[in-house]
Amino acid sequence: MNCQDEIVRGPVDLSDRAGSRAWETFSRGLLRRCPYSGGDNIFSGWFTLKERCPHCQTLFAIEDGYFLGSYVINLGLTSIIAIAAVLWMIIWSDLSVVGMQISAVALAVLIPLFLYPYSLSLWMMLDLVIHPPGDFSRRHRT
Helix, strand or coil: CCCCCCCCCCCCCCCCCHHHHHHHHHHHHHCCCCCCCCCCCCECCCCCECCECCCCCCECCCCCCCCHHHHHHHHHHHHHHHHHHHHHHHHHCCCCHHHHHHHHHHHHHHHHHHHHHHHHHHHHHHHHHHCCCHHHHHHHHC
């Protein structure tokens, strides 16, 4: 095996306790870092998650449909934020009905686009809290 064929695997650096692991992975997700190792540069673009972490070589999508839960998270967060913004506009703003409708449509389009990478990270965080990194993470890295 030559040097190009070798996969350098960095350490998976996570706490054994679920609460600490949740906080670690949540903070890493907000920074768009690998939830397993904390390494950066896991996105090749705003909407494109790399297949593996460049630092620990952990495979992110372990099966087809793995990230379907992130779409639910994105939809839920978008709904909460958009409803709160519309209620704020109804109660405290002087916008016309047409102005509110245009603003609401813009929010409904822009919020999920902004939240997309964060919902992917949040989904991986929830998976790590439920499934500790022991043998489960080695399965990702092979």
